[in-house]
Amino acid sequence: MSKKNYKLEARNLNAYYGSFQALKDINIAMEEKAVTAFIGPSGCGKSTFLRTLNRMNDYIDGFRVEGDVLLDGKEIYTKDVRVDELRKEVGMVFQKPNPFPKTVFENVVYGLKIQGIKDKKRLTEAAESSLRKTALWDEVKDKLDKSALALSGGQQQRLCIARALAISPSVILMDEPTSALDPISTAKIEELIHELKKDYTIVIVTHNMQQAGRVSDQTAFFYMGELIEFAKTKTMFTSPKHDRTQNYITGRFG
Amino acid sequence: MNHIDVELSGLRVKLMEMWDLVEYQLQSGREAMLTADHELAGKVLKLGKKVNNFDVKIDRMCENLLALYTPVAVDLRLVLATLKINANLERIGDTAEGISMFVKNRENRFSPEMLEITKAVAMFDEALSMFHDCRVAYKANDTEQARAIIKRDKMLNKIYRKSDTIMAEYMRQHPDNIEEGLALLSIIKKVERVGDQITNIAEEIIFYQDAKVVKHKSKKKLDKDKD
Numbered sequence: 001m002s003k004k005n006y007k008l009e010a011r012n013l014n015a016y017y018g019s020f021q022a023l024k025d026i027n028i029a030m031e032e033k034a035v036t037a038f039i040g041p042s043g044c045g046k047s048t049f050l051r052t053l054n055r056m057n058d059y060i061d062g063f064r065v066e067g068d069v070l071l072d073g074k075e076i077y078t079k080d081v082r083v084d085e086l087r088k089e090v091g092m093v094f095q096k097p098n099p100f101p102k103t104v105f106e107n108v109v110y111g112l113k114i115q116g117i118k119d120k121k122r123l124t125e126a127a128e129s130s131l132r133k134t135a136l137w138d139e140v141k142d143k144l145d146k147s148a149l150a151l152s153g154g155q156q157q158r159l160c161i162a163r164a165l166a167i168s169p170s171v172i173l174m175d176e177p178t179s180a181l182d183p184i185s186t187a188k189i190e191e192l193i194h195e196l197k198k199d200y201t202i203v204i205v206t207h208n209m210q211q212a213g214r215v216s217d218q219t220a221f222f223y224m225g226e227l228i229e230f231a232k233t234k235t236m237f238t239s240p241k242h243d244r245t246q247n248y249i250t251g252r253f254g
Numbered sequence: 255m256n257h258i259d260v261e262l263s264g265l266r267v268k269l270m271e272m273w274d275l276v277e278y279q280l281q282s283g284r285e286a287m288l289t290a291d292h293e294l295a296g297k298v299l300k301l302g303k304k305v306n307n308f309d310v311k312i313d314r315m316c317e318n319l320l321a322l323y324t325p326v327a328v329d330l331r332l333v334l335a336t337l338k339i340n341a342n343l344e345r346i347g348d349t350a351e352g353i354s355m356f357v358k359n360r361e362n363r364f365s366p367e368m369l370e371i372t373k374a375v376a377m378f379d380e381a382l383s384m385f386h387d388c389r390v391a392y393k394a395n396d397t398e399q400a401r402a403i404i405k406r407d408k409m410l411n412k413i414y415r416k417s418d419t420i421m422a423e424y425m426r427q428h429p430d431n432i433e434e435g436l437a438l439l440s441i442i443k444k445v446e447r448v449g450d451q452i453t454n455i456a457e458e459i460i461f462y463q464d465a466k467v468v469k470h471k472s473k474k475k476l477d478k479d480k481d
Contacts, residue, residue, distance in 0.1 A: 210324055237326045239465030246327050252256055 005073070007032040007171060007201040008053060013067035015048055017060065022048045024225040026067075030218070035193060035202045037216035037233065039209065041253060044222040046205050050173050053203065054090035055083050071171070088115075091164035095176040097156030099148035099163075104140050107148045107159055111167035130162040134192055154185025161192065165200075172196065174204040178211065190215050209249055213237050221245045258323045265315050265336055269343075272308035273389050275301060276343050279350035280385060280448070284378045286354055287441065290363045295354035305347040312340045328462070335462035339392070342451040342458075346385070349444045349451075356437050364438055365431065371420055374442055377413045380406065381448045388452050388459075397463045400456040404468070410449035417442045 006029040015023035023045045030036045038046035057063045069076050108127040131137040136158045178186040193215045220230040229245045240246045279298050286295040316337050391399035425435045457469045
């Protein structure tokens with residue numbers, strides 16, 4: 001491997017749910033301030049892998065990993081790494097918008113409050129800044145004290161992204177962030193991803209092949225727990241090397 | 255069969271139908287030229303309309319495929335290659351029609367001596383054979399053959415390059431045949447263009463099959479790039 005600095009790396013990574021091996025010898029290096037998309041059929045390991053990147057699988061009984069996951073060149077599966085500190089660096093957005101049943105404002109500043117920040121001015125500034133980054137500010141600035149659950153699905157998802165941004169992570173993981181949204185909201189999130197990659201490293205799991213094509217710089221194709229192919233997105237969608245990749249992206253799987 | 259496969263194979267079938275038509279035009283253009291057959295030349299001209307309809311239809315099919323199926327990888331390359339092959343086929347058809355116009359505008363056959371010294375017939379036959387083999391290569395997805403066809407274009411270029419001097423000399427000797435000579439020179443130029451268009455098509459076959467861009471490369475390099 002070259003001397004280039006990668007934001008996220010996996011080396012000889014294996015992951016197990018009990019006796020079931022979900023990831024097989026994954027080796028991958030993701031560039032900083034770029035968008036990497038994970039694609040593959042259900043059960044291929046892409047979401048498992050995404051969740052190993054901020055140790056989201058730690059809670060699952062019988063889950064264990066072998067090998068290394070590195071953030072900024074530092075191993076994250078060691079005893080001296082505090083998971084809450086790790087998640088400040090590596091934020092996450094899920095498939096379904098999951099705002100807390102609180103006001104819009106409280107949602108955005110939730111992470112900061114947990115960290116013990118009470119200064120009202122600082123919280124207000126952080127909220128505005130995060131909401132502006134997710135292009136939500138103009139839509140919600142008059143509803144900051146209203147319930148987040150009253151927002152539309154697309155707005156809720158952008159609110160969740162704003163919530164993730166408020167704690168200033170450097171990586172954002174997205175697990176099918178638009179699969180529950182209509183095309184307009186989807187387009188807004190995709191625009192947002194383009195904006196965000198100027199400042200953040202983004203990893204996105206998507207079942208929507210065209211979405212991977214539109215938003216990502218690099219694409220990784222997983223199949224049965226293996227990383228089959230990892231290349232520039234342009235290459236993956238015009239001339240993939242492996243037949244498996246080609247069959248999957250052209251819809252001729254199986 | 256996958257739905258996109260149905261659409262793609264429909265596209266290929268359409269293109270082959272057009273290919274047959276254009277091949278017939280080119281063959282008949284040669285025939286009409288050698289026999290001064292005005293009726294046959296007229297037929298070639300008339301077929302132009304049908305070829306144009308194919309051209310429009312195939313473009314439309316590609317447009318729909320792109321809009322509705324958003325093809326990627328090999329599928330996308332097939333659609334892109336088809337668009338370009340379609341355009342080249344249409345141009346070859348136009349050339350056959352152009353040759354037929356020359357036939358219609360003249361009463362007599364070309365002088366055998368003139369045909370002999372310019373090697374016009376040999377050139378025309380090679381172009382026809384290349385065109386035929388190119389169709390086979392397209393149908394069989396045979397990129398080896400496509401590469402071979404690209405190399406064969408050299409012969410046409412060679413004959414074309416020499417034709418000016420040979421004809422100038424001939425016309426100096428036979429000042430009465432200047433018009434005939436100019437007509438034949440124009441036809442030779444057209445056949446040379448056909449060679450280029452067949453080359454373009456062969457390049458698209460390679461692009462579609464191997465995801466390699468070979469156009470604008472020297473023919474020597476073509477062999478090196480194979481792997």
